[in-house]
Amino acid sequence: MNTQLKQIHPLCWTIIAGTIFGRMATSMSIPFLSIYLIKFLHSTPAEAGAVVAVSSLIGVFASFYGGYISDVIGRKSVLFISVFGWSLVFFGFAAADRIWVFFMMNALNGLCRAMFEPTSRALLADITPRENKLLIFNLRYAAINIGVVFGPLLGMWLGTTQSGLGFLIAGIVYLSYGVLLVVQFLAHREIGGAMPSGGDRLTLSEALRVTGKDRTFMYVLIGMIFCVLGYGYFDSTLAQYMEMSPYVTDGAKWFGYMISLNAVVVLIVQYPIVKFVSRFSPALPLIAGNLLVAISMLVFGSFHQIWTFMLGVVIFTIGEVLMFTMTDVLVDRIAKPDLRGTYFGVFGFNNFGNVLAPLLGGLLLNSLGAASAALIFAILALTTVCGIPFLFRAHRQLQRTSGYTDHQAA
Structure with missing residues (x-):
């Protein structure tokens, strides 16, 4: 390991390192966005849901282009544009006082994320030897969760559910991150440029x-x-439910603790789970994780004591780790080397789920009401498990592909 x-x-x-501090700053405010809109701008759950959803909607349609363009003009150019753009977006959040402004800022937030995420993962794959890629992708995943452990707690301590301070801090953090990237790329000028095209680069289509x-x-x-x-x-419907539920008091506070518990459990179980599941075909952990996330939805909707919510978070988190620890390595293995950014970008279509x-x-909360939690979360669980047949087909395809036998034995 050393x-x-x-x-x-x-x-x-x-x-x-940038991922740790960026996610810490972001998770001070973004997870509480729907609560802030409902409590202080008096939006409906549907309006708050639309504001939250637009970030992922933009990401769905922009991520493939962000990944592709990084293959064409180079990773560092896309990283600079997206990270400095992100800084401006969070300063915009801090100044916003209308729902439509939050909608626009979150749309731009989704655009920056759609450009930055596939490009940064492709860069990690570019400069990391194959035998170290599982380690580097899981270090990145751990970094995300280290940030998310402390971000919500800092957000509650600073009162970011009642002000724009968290957005302002995030803007400063991403500005500093961008400056650090500039310095690093100046020290490593040979990295991050456009990939050689050989005169026959594929068009986007x-x-x-x-x-x-x-x-x-x-x-x-x-x-x-x-x-x-x-x-x-978890971040959208459960957050709103905790605020609206007739069974829970101080829902926003408890939801903040649930976010931090989620991140702590990730850090505890990630290494042993990765070590265990690396023995199997890479689609099988995704199937198991999908099922556990669906079970956690049933727990959230069926029981109303705080300890049962925390139990649901633990079940959810184990499912999350099973779903996400192997995906970057899997995409990297499937991708053609000269289209690595494009593959990571197209994989961003999974954000259609977000x-x-x-x-x-x-x-569902609008039409059925928070008191109908059991029915609402049962529907959410049912929609989640719809992914299992597709993942099973992927598992069968991987078994037929000789290139994955080494991975299964890793």
Whole structure:
């Protein structure tokens, strides 16, 4: 392990460190966005759901382009545009006082994320040897959760559910992150430029056709849409339910603790789970994770004591780790090297689940009311498990693909 850590490129460490502080700053405010809109701008759950959903909606349609364009103009150019743009977006959030302004800012938030995320993952894959890629992707995933452990707690302490301070802090953090990336790329000028085209680079439409014809990739992508749908209910529908529930007092406070518990459990179970599931075909952990997330939805809707909510978070988190720890490595293995950014970008279509989650959850809360929690969360669980047939087909495809036998034995 120490030898592998020493082999990690300095740019990788910059991205991992930036991920910790970026997610910490973001999670001070974004998870509480729907609560803030309902409590202080008096929006309906459906309006708050639309504001939350637009970020993922933009991400669905922009992520494939962000990944593709990083193959064309270079990773560092896309990273600079997105991270400095992100800083401006959060300053815009801090100044917003109308629902439509929040809608526009969250749309731009989704655009920046759609450009930054696939590009940063493609860069990590570019500069990391194959034998270290599982480690580097899981370090990135751990970094996300380290940030999310402390972000919501800091947000509650600073009162960011009642002010724009959290947005202002996030803007400053992303501005600092961008400056650090500039310094690092100046020190490593040979990294992050445009990939050699050889005179026959595929157009965007041709690149999309290549990924669309990759059956294994498409099964994984469709299955992950439903996984992300189930995951998206946590930050959107559950947050609104905790605020509106007749069974819970101080719902926003308890939801903040639930977010932090989620991140703590990720950090505790991630390494043993990754070590265990690396023995299996990479689609099987996704299937198990999908099922556990669906079970957690039933727990949230059926029981109303605080300890049962915390139990639901633990079940949900184990499912989350099973779903997300292997996906980046899997996409990297499937992707053609000269289209790595495009594959990671197209995989961003799984965020269609994050688009549907707040819309469907908000609609159910509007029409049925928070008192009908058992029915609402049963519907959410049912929509989540719809991904299992697609993931099983992906598993069968992977078994037929000899290139994955080494991975199964890893």
